[in-house]
Amino acid sequence: MTDSPRRITLDQWDDRYDQLRRGGLAEPSYGGCLRRHVDDGDTRLLDLVMDNSAASLRLWNFLLTEEGRLAAARRQGKVLVGAMKDLGTVPVMAFSLENVVAFYPDGAWWIPCIMQQNANLLEIADSLGVDDSFCPVRALLGAFVSEAHFPIPDQLVCSVGATCDDLSAIAQRLEGMGHAIHWWEVPHRRAPESDEEAVALPGIFSAPKSLVRFVQGELERVRDVLADRAGSPLTDDRLAAGIRRANQVRRLLAQLREEVFAAEAAPLPALEMLIAEMLAIHFCSDQQESAAVLEGLLAEARRRIREGVGVLAADAARVFWVNPVADLRMMNLLEEAGGRVCGTEYLFSHALDLIPEDLPPMEALARAALADPMVGSPVDRAERICHDGKRFGAEAVVVSAIPGASHCALEGAIIAEVVGGRLGVPVLEIEVPPITDSIRPTLQTRLEALVETVKTRRPP
Amino acid sequence: MICAGIDMGSRTIKVVLIDGESLAAVASGIVDQGIEQEALAERLLQELLDERGLVRGDVGAVAATGYGRKLIRAADLHMTEITCQATGIAHSLPGTGAVIDIGGQDSKFLQLLPSGKVGDFAMNDRCAAGTGRFLEMAAAQLGLRISELGEMAGRSVDPSKISSMCVVFAETEIVGLLAQGSTVEDIAAGIQASIAQRIRAMAGSKASPPIVFTGGVALVPSMDAALAAAFGHPVAIAPNPQLTCAHGAAILAARHAGNGRKAD
Numbered sequence: 072m073t074d075s076p077r078r079i080t081l082d083q084w085d086d087r088y089d090q091l092r093r094g095g096l097a098e099p100s101y102g103g104c105l106r107r108h109v110d111d112g113d114t115r116l117l118d119l120v121m122d123n124s125a126a127s128l129r130l131w132n133f134l135l136t137e138e139g140r141l142a143a144a145r146r147q148g149k150v151l152v153g154a155m156k157d158l159g160t161v162p163v164m165a166f167s168l169e170n171v172v173a174f175y176p177d178g179a180w181w182i183p184c185i186m187q188q189n190a191n192l193l194e195i196a197d198s199l200g201v202d203d204s205f206c207p208v209r210a211l212l213g214a215f216v217s218e219a220h221f222p223i224p225d226q227l228v229c230s231v232g233a234t235c236d237d238l239s240a241i242a243q244r245l246e247g248m249g250h251a252i253h254w255w256e257v258p259h260r261r262a263p264e265s266d267e268e269a270v271a272l273p274g275i276f277s278a279p280k281s282l283v284r285f286v287q288g289e290l291e292r293v294r295d296v297l298a299d300r301a302g303s304p305l306t307d308d309r310l311a312a313g314i315r316r317a318n319q320v321r322r323l324l325a326q327l328r329e330e331v332f333a334a335e336a337a338p339l340p341a342l343e344m345l346i347a348e349m350l351a352i353h354f355c356s357d358q359q360e361s362a363a364v365l366e367g368l369l370a371e372a373r374r375r376i377r378e379g380v381g382v383l384a385a386d387a388a389r390v391f392w393v394n395p396v397a398d399l400r401m402m403n404l405l406e407e408a409g410g411r412v413c414g415t416e417y418l419f420s421h422a423l424d425l426i427p428e429d430l431p432p433m434e435a436l437a438r439a440a441l442a443d444p445m446v447g448s449p450v451d452r453a454e455r456i457c458h459d460g461k462r463f464g465a466e467a468v469v470v471s472a473i474p475g476a477s478h479c480a481l482e483g484a485i486i487a488e489v490v491g492g493r494l495g496v497p498v499l500e501i502e503v504p505p506i507t508d509s510i511r512p513t514l515q516t517r518l519e520a521l522v523e524t525v526k527t528r529r530p531p
Numbered sequence: 532m533i534c535a536g537i538d539m540g541s542r543t544i545k546v547v548l549i550d551g552e553s554l555a556a557v558a559s560g561i562v563d564q565g566i567e568q569e570a571l572a573e574r575l576l577q578e579l580l581d582e583r584g585l586v587r588g589d590v591g592a593v594a595a596t597g598y599g600r601k602l603i604r605a606a607d608l609h610m611t612e613i614t615c616q617a618t619g620i621a622h623s624l625p626g627t628g629a630v631i632d633i634g635g636q637d638s639k640f641l642q643l644l645p646s647g648k649v650g651d652f653a654m655n656d657r658c659a660a661g662t663g664r665f666l667e668m669a670a671a672q673l674g675l676r677i678s679e680l681g682e683m684a685g686r687s688v689d690p691s692k693i694s695s696m697c698v699v700f701a702e703t704e705i706v707g708l709l710a711q712g713s714t715v716e717d718i719a720a721g722i723q724a725s726i727a728q729r730i731r732a733m734a735g736s737k738a739s740p741p742i743v744f745t746g747g748v749a750l751v752p753s754m755d756a757a758l759a760a761a762f763g764h765p766v767a768i769a770p771n772p773q774l775t776c777a778h779g780a781a782i783l784a785a786r787h788a789g790n791g792r793k794a795d
Contacts, residue, residue, distance in 0.1 A: 484735065487735070488735060488736060491651060491737075492736075497649070497650065497651040497652065498651065499652075500653070512598060513598075513637075513654075516598065516611050516612070516654075517654055519611050520611040520612075520613035520614065520649075520652060520654070523610060523611055523613065523614040523649075524613065524614070524648075524649040524650075524651070524652065527614065527648045527649065528644070528648055528649075528650075
């Protein structure tokens with residue numbers, strides 16, 4: 072086995088790991104072979120094809136050991152904050168306090184995929200009256216009941232308002248089960264009227280100053296709750312330092328995205344990029360290590376770009392992917408069909424933008440929270456997709472709906488209409504359940520048809 | 532040089548042989564799907580060659596398409612139905628703006644560019660709504676064959692409203708309509724209108740005329756009229772609608788074999 076970039080199976084990773092070890096691989100404390108995660112129940116790894124670099128090994132190990140990190144944090148007496156829905160703002164505040172660790176119980180939505188539904192989390196949610204008419208994020212209810220996937224947080228903080236209806240309902244059910252939640256409201260983002268003072272948000276949108284002030288007020292209440300739990304004040308200085316640390320991760324991700332998506336031959340696969348992007352919102356419970364993992368990936372990507380090598384054919388169809396997938400296997404499937412991801416909008420594009428460092432920190436965080444794609448209109452989301460899709464040279468767009476997610480039913484057609492019309496590229500709408508095995512042939516046909524369409528449209 | 536296109540559909544297997552230079556069909560055949568799918572396709576291909584006094588060595592290239600395309604190990608090329616259907620229609624009806632393809636278990640809508648290439652597409656292949664299977668089950672509910680359902684629909688005066696897209700619920704709805712005294716003709720027309728509306732919704736804003744209707748369901752009487760009403764544009768039935776996809780595959784095989792030679 073060579074060091075040339077390849078996508079390999081878990082079986083091949085066994086040999087690759089031995090080879091890397093013999094070559095002097097230096098591993099962090101959570102390192103080890105990927106096979107052990109299958110023994111822990113993460114059986115979906117057996118069906119995935121993964122990047123063969125040491126940097127990707129570290130990424131996977133970092134992702135799949137979060138539970139252990141959270142348990143260790145609890146043993147050390149740290150305060151565990153469960154942030155829900157806001158995707159990127161509350162963890163920045165929480166990690167500004169030394170003795171607080173934040174994570175997203177929402178992340179449990181991938182457990183039915185990773186563990187191939189063996190943990191019965193969706194069945195537990197069913198039994199609580201939250202059935203498959205809801206988004207698969209309902210798996211978090213099962214995780215709270217089983218207490219087998221993360222420690223029960225000391226404090227839950229959930230955004231509500233112009234966010235996901237499913238998650239709001241699920242969180243209310245959770246509160247009804249005795250888990251107290253601090254709610255904070257995010258209003259619907261709208262463009263400023265002509266007589267309103269406009270404020271630029273991170274990314275490409277603006278909002279009336281009154282909205283920013285409102286969100287800032289809501290976040291002030293979150294600040295009080297976090298400080299109370301931590302037993303120390305969450306000062307502006309601490310927040311400013313926390314924002315700078317979060318921005319370090321965001322800068323690394325921005326560089327990684329720019330270089331990977333723009334490269335002629337994809338230096339990293341879509342699956343690893345998806346997982347890397349998620350670090351922007353949850354840091355896998357360790358902000359400093361997130362940065363180190365991303366630095367490793369960036370270095371590997373740059374090495375491959377410099378050497379002119381990639382993990383996929385250089386003529387792969389350049390696809391912009393909208394929404395995260397419940398089944399990670401989908402990212403492999405796109406690549407097997409002859410495509411590559413060259414741009415993403417996974418519902419948290421605001422967490423990829425830098426939080427302003429030249430503003431009072433609470434105002435900066437309020438602006439960042441209001442840039443959330445979900446609190447604006449689907450047309451706004453489409454605007455951002457068009458903006459980024461054009462920048463990365465997308466030849467097609469996949470809008471991947473999440474079954475049961477109320478926002479997907481409303482936004483998919485709008486995004487497809489606007490993006491297809493504006494970019495003039497084919498737009499494919501698909502729906503991806505937590506395990507796609509039964510519909511794999513139909514999804515494969517659609518993705519292959521998309522790739523064929525892209526390639527036949529290219530000038531000779 | 533002879534080239535072959537094999538369309539491994541969900542209900543039937545279609546094979547078209549073409550002259551690799553003129554791209555005109557020289558033979559075609561259809562058989563029902565079965566368990567030994569690859570063997571069925573190979574047998575049909577062989578029969579067509581035998582009829583023409585040809586041998587396998589006369590075939591320059593084979594392209595396989597349809598949901599079972601990857602089963603055809605001998606194929607030189609495997610392409611999806613989207614690309615093959617567009618190629619077949621662009622060859623037989625140049626200038627087509629959009630293609631509606633309703634098969635046994637899926638339906639597709641293709642937007643074609645002036646070049647005949649696919650601009651965009653949409654597919655329904657996750658439930659029976661908007662497919663031939665929906666028509667089949669509804670016809671059975673009315674005690675009709677699928678072709679009879681089409682003929683009945685053509686005699687409708689006041690088409691019934693079938694609001695259920697799910698086959699199971701539509702069956703219940705049909706029972707209710709019969710109980711209310713709706714005529715079989717009106718119910719049949721309502722079923723066709725329901726499918727047409729489903730396809731219209733799937734097409735979104737991609738429906739630019741001229742629109743061509745292909746696939747096995749294009750042979751059902753009155754279905755074209757239902758689609759025309761839903762789209763607000765005339766809908767023409769493709770010549771040999773069951774075979775356009777296999778014909779397109781054969782053309783792609785010719786291009787593959789000729790590597791950009793004379794084949795258009």
